[in-house]
Amino acid sequence: xxxxxxxxxxxxxxxxxxxxxxxxxxxxxxxxxxxxxxxxxxxxxxxxxxxxxxxxxxxxxxxxxxxxxxxxxxxxxxxxxxxxxxxxxxxxxxxxxxxxxxxxxxxxxxxxxxxxxxxxxxxxxxxxxxxxxxxxxxxxxxxxxxxxxxxxxxxxxxxxxxxxxxxxxxxxxxxxxxxxxxxxxxxxxxxxxxxxxxxxxxxxxxxxxxxxxxxxxxxxxxxx
Numbered sequence: 001x002x003x004x005x006x007x008x009x010x011x012x013x014x015x016x017x018x019x020x021x022x023x024x025x026x027x028x029x030x031x032x033x034x035x036x037x038x039x040x041x042x043x044x045x046x047x048x049x050x051x052x053x054x055x056x057x058x059x060x061x062x063x064x065x066x067x068x069x070x071x072x073x074x075x076x077x078x079x080x081x082x083x084x085x086x087x088x089x090x091x092x093x094x095x096x097x098x099x100x101x102x103x104x105x106x107x108x109x110x111x112x113x114x115x116x117x118x119x120x121x122x123x124x125x126x127x128x129x130x131x132x133x134x135x136x137x138x139x140x141x142x143x144x145x146x147x148x149x150x151x152x153x154x155x156x157x158x159x160x161x162x163x164x165x166x167x168x169x170x171x172x173x174x175x176x177x178x179x180x181x182x183x184x185x186x187x188x189x190x191x192x193x194x195x196x197x198x199x200x201x202x203x204x205x206x207x208x209x210x211x212x213x214x215x216x217x218x219x220x221x222x223x224x
Contacts, residue, residue, distance in 0.1 A: 004202040008212050022147040027139055034134035037142045037172055038089050038127065041096065046171045047127055049092040050077040072123035090132035095124040096168065104163040109180035111156070116163035125164050141165050145174045156181040157192070185218075 002017050014020025024030060041047045050073075057071065073095060086092060100119030108114050116122060127138040134142075144152060152162075159181050169176040184192040193200055205215055 007206060008216060030143065033142045033146055034139055037138055040172055044171060047094045047096050048077060048083050049086040050095045051092050052076050070125060075124065089128045091130060093126050093130050094128040096127050098124055098167060104166055106162060106166060106179060109178060110182055114159065116160055122160055122164060137161065137164050137168060141168045144177055149177050151178040151180060153180045153182065155184050157184060
């Protein structure tokens with residue numbers, strides 16, 4: 001990805017290839033930040049261990065039919081009596097206990113005012129996986145806060161994730177950044193392009209003869 005971005009002419013001030021004041025920039029080297037965030041959430045009673053299998057979740061969970069990638073958790077492990085026996089993150093999934101009924105609001109620079117209802121639009125979400133890896137929601141909050149990120153720019157498919165992350169920011173006593181969610185790149189049928197569409201990756205277009213300018217401008221013309 002770094003090579004492709006450099007080929008497009010994009011430059012950055014800090015990162016895994018050039019260092020910077022908030023190194024390391026590879027998440028595999030930032031475990032201490034994630035463990036510290038997990039510990040703070042656990043000490044505050046905001047998370048709980050979940051031993052539900054994928055089969056259990058498939059049978060019991062519900063979700064609005066809006067394409068969200070995380071179904072609403074039914075709360076099976078919310079009130080388990082043995083939670084205190086789990087003193088480390090490894091071995092179970094850890095879920096953030098959302099405040100049911102609370103309306104989470106924020107202003108998006110691209111789409112204006114946004115609001116989601118905790119417990120209705122999204123449920124208790126995973127912050128740490130059973131394979132001892134921090135989940136996306138926790139990792140990005142810990143990273144953005146420690147790296148002093150002031151604005152997050154990403155695709156509109158993560159709009160609802162912002163509501164989840166705002167709850168984490170509050171739970172960790174952190175000031176959230178601003179957010180801007182952009183439209184996704186789609187094909188002629190309006191279906192968003194994904195990793196599985198390798199024929200339209202920047203690397204594939206480059207190898208087929210496209211110029212960086214053609215990729216940036218989104219030309220559908222034949223390469224030279």
